[in-house]
Amino acid sequence: MTDELRAVALLMAGGGGTRMRAGGVDRPKPLVEVSGRTLLEWNIRMLDAAGFRRIAVSVAAGDSATRAFLDGDARRVLRRDTRLTLIEETAPLGNVGAVRLVAVDGEPVLIAFADNLAALDLRSLLAHHRSLGAALTIAIHEHTQRLPYGEVQADGDWITAYVEKPERRTLVSSGFAVADPDAVSLVPPKRPFGLPDLCRLALERRLPVAAYAHDAPWIDVNDPPAIAKAAALVERERAAFERLLLPQAG
Numbered sequence: 001m002t003d004e005l006r007a008v009a010l011l012m013a014g015g016g017g018t019r020m021r022a023g024g025v026d027r028p029k030p031l032v033e034v035s036g037r038t039l040l041e042w043n044i045r046m047l048d049a050a051g052f053r054r055i056a057v058s059v060a061a062g063d064s065a066t067r068a069f070l071d072g073d074a075r076r077v078l079r080r081d082t083r084l085t086l087i088e089e090t091a092p093l094g095n096v097g098a099v100r101l102v103a104v105d106g107e108p109v110l111i112a113f114a115d116n117l118a119a120l121d122l123r124s125l126l127a128h129h130r131s132l133g134a135a136l137t138i139a140i141h142e143h144t145q146r147l148p149y150g151e152v153q154a155d156g157d158w159i160t161a162y163v164e165k166p167e168r169r170t171l172v173s174s175g176f177a178v179a180d181p182d183a184v185s186l187v188p189p190k191r192p193f194g195l196p197d198l199c200r201l202a203l204e205r206r207l208p209v210a211a212y213a214h215d216a217p218w219i220d221v222n223d224p225p226a227i228a229k230a231a232a233l234v235e236r237e238r239a240a241f242e243r244l245l246l247p248q249a250g
Contacts, residue, residue, distance in 0.1 A: 007126055007178075009052040010102050011043055013114035014060040014089050028066050030059075030114040032227060035234040039114050039221060040069060041077060046244045047112065048078045050122040057114075058087040058098040094192035096177075103184045111195070116175040117230050118218040119240035123248055125212050129178040134210035136183040136202045138195070139176040141214055144169050171211075174218055182207055217241070 013030040030040040037045075040057075047055050055078075059066045070086055078084060087098050099109050110126060120139060129137035146167050153161040177195060186201045187193050202209050217237040219230045234241050 005051040005053075005123065005126060007052065007108045007110055008054040008056065008102050008104060009047045009110045009112065010099055011040075011047065011055060011057045011112050011114055012095050012098065013040055013066060014058050014063070014092070014098075028063055029222075030066050031069060032221060034117060034221065034227060034230045038069065039117060040066065041074065042117055042241075043112055043114050044074055044084070045077055046120075046122065047110075048082050049245050049247050051248060052110065052122075053079075053081055054083050054085070056085040056087055056098075056102040058089055058093070058101075060092070061088055061090050091190070092192050093190075094194045094197070096179075096195050096198055097187060097191065097193040099179060099184050100187050100189055103179075103181060106181050108178050108180050109184060111177045111179060113175040115221050116218065117221055117233070118174060118176070118216055119237060119244050120174065120176060120214060120216045120218070121244070121248075122176070125176060125214075126178055128212045129180075129210060132210045133208065134178075135180045135207035136199065137178045137210040137212050138199065139174040139212045139214060140171050141174050141216070141218055142169050143172045171213075174214070175220065176212075 031038045034042065044055060044057070057070055067086060070084065075084060087101055089098060095113065096111055099111060103109050108126070108129065110122065125137070125139055144167055146165055148165065150162060150164045151166050152159060173195065179198070183198060183202050186198060186205065199209060217233055217240055219226065219233050221227060221230045
């Protein structure tokens, strides 16, 4: 039996999906299907299997399709003792603004985004956060990008090096974070606020902000081409993704 985590999970599913619609996708982004499951189902099942018995999902006002999924199909794939709460943003709150609406009992909040698909060990992320005594922990991974041009290095009038289409490696946010009450209190009420804003403000206030580095399969599904890439990733890493859907022991 999965041990209940002393934390609440917030799944942000209120994105406008502008790029999806521009590419001809006529459904809300959280309801885009990858390998037979919507992005929303992948994420809530992973949160449930990790041991989160309290899951809140933030949706945009008027998104009746996502709301209907949460009221119907979503509850059928969750454990009976998992409480699923719907937060409807009557005004946009940014990608972490709703965190103030779910923080309870001085417990940390795990924040996830429904347009991400990752085989990330969420229990390990939460344990890492607690072990460091951080106010905010952000999951990060290394992203490699190839420049489409040749890189030229010059010293005045003279070329010193020429590298054709070099690769650049950058640490990027994976779209998963854990916020303690000290960090949650920094989020202003009733106005848009994002994870970059929260990180900057926490650092300005000298609160401890930790990184959780991982190499788990991960993809950001923000446009139609990414749907096929996500399906290919799931197929390639099928064992890792399916393992994260099974109840995890403490």
